Amino acid sequence: MPVLVMKFGGTSVANLDRIKRAAKRVGVEVAKGYDVIVIVSAMSGKTNEMVGWVEETSPLFDAREYDAVVSSGEAVTAGLMALTLQEMDVPARSWQGWQVPLQTTSAHSQARIEEIGTDNINQKFGEGMKVAVVAGFQGVSPEGRITTLGRGGSDTTAVAFAAAFDAERCDIYTDVDGIYTTDPRICEKARKLDKISFEEMLELASLGAKVLQTRSVELAMRYKVKLRVLSSFEEQSDEAGTLVCAEEEIMESNAVAGVAYSRDEAKLTLLSVADRPGIAAIIFNSLSEGGVNVDMIVQNISEDGRTDMTFSCPTDQVARAEQALLATKGAGELNYAELVADKDVAKVSVVGIGMRSQSGVAAKMFKVLSDEGINIKVITTSEIKISVLVDRKYMELAVQALHDAFDLDKVA
Amino acid sequence: MPVLVMKFGGTSVANLDRIKRAAKRVGVEVAKGYDVIVIVSAMSGKTNEMVGWVEETSPLFDAREYDAVVSSGEAVTAGLMALTLQEMDVPARSWQGWQVPLQTTSAHSQARIEEIGTDNINQKFGEGMKVAVVAGFQGVSPEGRITTLGRGGSDTTAVAFAAAFDAERCDIYTDVDGIYTTDPRICEKARKLDKISFEEMLELASLGAKVLQTRSVELAMRYKVKLRVLSSFEEQSDEAGTLVCAEEEIMESNAVAGVAYSRDEAKLTLLSVADRPGIAAIIFNSLSEGGVNVDMIVQNISEDGRTDMTFSCPTDQVARAEQALLATKGAGELNYAELVADKDVAKVSVVGIGMRSQSGVAAKMFKVLSDEGINIKVITTSEIKISVLVDRKYMELAVQALHDAFDLDKVA
Known part of the structure; x- marks a missing residue:
């Protein structure tokens, strides 16, 4: 049977x-x-x-x-x-x-x-x-x-x-x-x-x-x-x-299958970190040991041997992240000018296996958000996903605009 | 340990x-x-x-x-x-x-x-x-x-x-x-x-x-x-x-250790049953198969080849008992004039291992109840227990009188 x-x-x-x-x-x-x-x-x-x-x-x-x-x-x-x-x-x-x-x-x-x-x-x-x-x-x-x-x-x-x-x-x-x-x-x-x-x-x-x-x-x-x-x-x-x-x-599919979001994200930036090999390892090891689930990471271009390091994590882990980094700084393993936390951000992602074969999805996504006047703060991509961090107040608008632009209300 | x-x-x-x-x-x-x-x-x-x-x-x-x-x-x-x-x-x-x-x-x-x-x-x-x-x-x-x-x-x-x-x-x-x-x-x-x-x-x-x-x-x-x-x-x-x-x-003990009672008892009497060998087996087999838990059993002396058979069971099993006996009568296996049920009785018992060595406990129990004007309806005994069926309204009185008479409030 x-x-x-x-x-x-x-x-x-x-x-x-x-x-x-x-x-x-x-x-x-x-x-x-x-x-x-x-x-x-x-x-x-x-x-x-x-x-x-x-x-x-x-x-x-x-x-x-x-x-x-x-x-x-x-x-x-x-x-x-x-x-x-x-x-x-x-x-x-x-x-x-x-x-x-x-x-x-x-x-x-x-x-x-x-x-x-x-x-x-x-x-x-x-x-x-x-x-x-x-x-x-x-x-x-x-x-x-x-x-x-x-x-x-x-x-x-x-x-x-x-x-x-x-x-x-x-x-x-x-x-x-x-x-x-x-x-x-x-x-x-x-x-x-x-x-x-x-x-x-x-x-x-x-x-x-x-x-x-x-x-x-x-x-x-x-x-x-x-x-x-x-x-x-x-x-x-x-x-x-x-x-x-x-x-x-799945016979045929849209480039994008769905639009996902995550409301409770925070963006943290370490200002003026020494730009030397191993510094990222120190930062993210410290966060990992502090129990912080880091999601997106962006490193600015370097200037005078120093750089800014930005990452995101769930809002309720910001205090933990601050504590972990301060402790590492206190131990002399890390130096930075300031840690700036923005707790009013959200993550919006478009997901689809069709992205593999259809180009231009990222460009289209950025244009849609730009047309709505939504500023993109951080970007990460994978083979079948593009995620952006935006001000939380724009989250619903971003989801709706992307859903429309990629024709998700219509069957492929 | x-x-x-x-x-x-x-x-x-x-x-x-x-x-x-x-x-x-x-x-x-x-x-x-x-x-x-x-x-x-x-x-x-x-x-x-x-x-x-x-x-x-x-x-x-x-x-x-x-x-x-x-x-x-x-x-x-x-x-x-x-x-x-x-x-x-x-x-x-x-x-x-x-x-x-x-x-x-x-x-x-x-x-x-x-x-x-x-x-x-x-x-x-x-x-x-x-x-x-x-x-x-x-x-x-x-x-x-x-x-x-x-x-x-x-x-x-x-x-x-x-x-x-x-x-x-x-x-x-x-x-x-x-x-x-x-x-x-x-x-x-x-x-x-x-x-x-x-x-x-x-x-x-x-x-x-x-x-x-x-x-x-x-x-x-x-x-x-x-x-x-x-x-x-x-x-x-x-x-x-x-x-x-x-x-x-237990070094020393009263003849009686305690007085127990059971409130929800019923007394049933089958009037004019043929007094022949095997009749008790038929009656109690019928009750057992009907799911009736029979407790006390008394058979009257015989007169003209017929006798009365009395037994007790929990009050909520009376209907079941009546049904079982009626069915057996209907099948021609049993004959009786009438089934009389008294649902207003209770069982009172005195219990004690001391009874084995001390005589007169039964006699004393019956006198105590008699002095209180309580009529005994059925009696059963075991080596260390004597139980009587009395009208339910006398149950508390019987328990209290027996507790007093056998000095149960005092240590032996």
Whole structure:
């Protein structure tokens, strides 16, 4: 029998009615002849509640105990989902991570999947079970302790099962109906994509992170697992949602697939840094050790042996960056005149695999922004993405103008 | 190191503050030099909530899935308790049933303990761990699925661990401060017992059931595990609470240790039943198959080849009893003139191992009730218990009069 993996997030199993609705979707796929592996999250809110208890009990908690506590929510929904399917006369049973077994590293609270044993579940499929309901987000360490995979880990669980069982597809049921060309909340012309490539999905993380965990997309790309994102709150056809798939499966595409943004960026500039070999290494090593996630980096041309160094990071890490650099300066390893922080910037990016073959995307992007009177503060590019830092007040305008200019509201 | 088992029920771990209070008690015992095994229940209310979800989802639920769901509450408190102890610098870790392993039968939702593996926990004690926090109520079946032990199963878990680890004592922390001579709510002279024998504790089930699960007392008796019942809401000395122990350890005792009662009893009489061999078997087989828990049985003297048969059962089973007997009558296997049900009766019992050596307890009991004008409807006796059925309106009076007459407010 072909295998289908279906994953239901927290809002899709938030209560017994929603679990029933999800179970009906599963029943539809079983009726089509699939053996189905269902991956469930905890009821929405449950994991947060337990994380709160752990943090209140022990601010610097033992991650092994954290995992033992917070993994319990998925066990509850897995059992309830199996019972709901049984009530619909669909042969089903629940599996916890250690029962599968889903073996992980010992990196508690952010473990990585090492191997999924397929024998137990395949044996049950052979005996007539139609649905294996698996508690997402959790596994078991080599020491036999429960591990969790980090936030959004149920997506990763789902993709890993799809890879291990050579599933035809991995359907991610969530509270949105697919991946959009940009955020519909700030651009009313945003259009749902029927297909998007893994590479684009990864670059659109700032849109996709709310829908798909980045790690799950990486894993899907590596194992060529077709991922479909769709809503559990609507009746669904086989073509619903957005298919995240290999580039080859997308016939024709716009140069640009989507416009992403990140609101909470800050731009920091170190004025008058000595321009000598190794200075960048000192600066960014200091920031890395200080726990600052540096994104974009620009170095000005040098003048009189000194230069300015600009970088961006999340707004809430500015204080940490200032502290780290001041400490390095204090230790005599680094000299600079001043650190200037601009917390009122945002990042806007255009993403598309079509950029590889179609030139002029960057030029067009800069012209569009210029025509709107939006000043570009920093630019970075990758093979399939161009990102710019702009004043935050222009963020929505930039997204809308770029969405229009690249005709994202129209199918390619 | 000597091992101590400490069990905390749902109200004793109802929130983070109470878990902290319980952990402090554990710390006191660790400081005395014990290796401690802590058995925890789910936070009060959590198990009921999950049972409700299961029953709403699937009225005739698959007990294997029921177990997978309802066992999750204990995992949460075990992890939180371990974290709380770690915060107090007490080396601790949590264990779920399958990790210990605590092996049970496959009788899901009412499994029996088969074996407790001691190697894993003993190894950790050897490595310096001072407290093993074990999720109560749960185990693992030979098929590798999670089982639960039935309501109050955490008491049984605690006693089983005390037996397996040859613990010096098993302390059951609960919301009452011990076992009383009778229910303090209906007899203000009720006195807390310092010691009570296993046998008496079992007979006092109607008092003890609220405090100790009957199975845990049976198990403690078989393996000679000293059980102590005490409150988690008070500062406790080594002599606090009530010790449930072997008869030999109780030096001197009253003939009567306590007065128990059961409010919701009903008395049913089958009038004019043919008095022939096998008729009792037919009647009680019919009731048993109808799911009626018959308690006391009395047969009148025969007259003209016919007799009356009286028995008692819980009030809420009267309809079931009537139905079962009517069906048997309808099938021609039984004949009787009438079935008379009296739902306004209660059972009052005096219990004490001293009865074995001291005569006259029954006579005294009947005289006390007679002096109060209380009519006895049915009598049954065992080696250490005498029970009578009386009109429910006299129940409190009967308990108080017997408590006085047998001097239960005074230490023997």
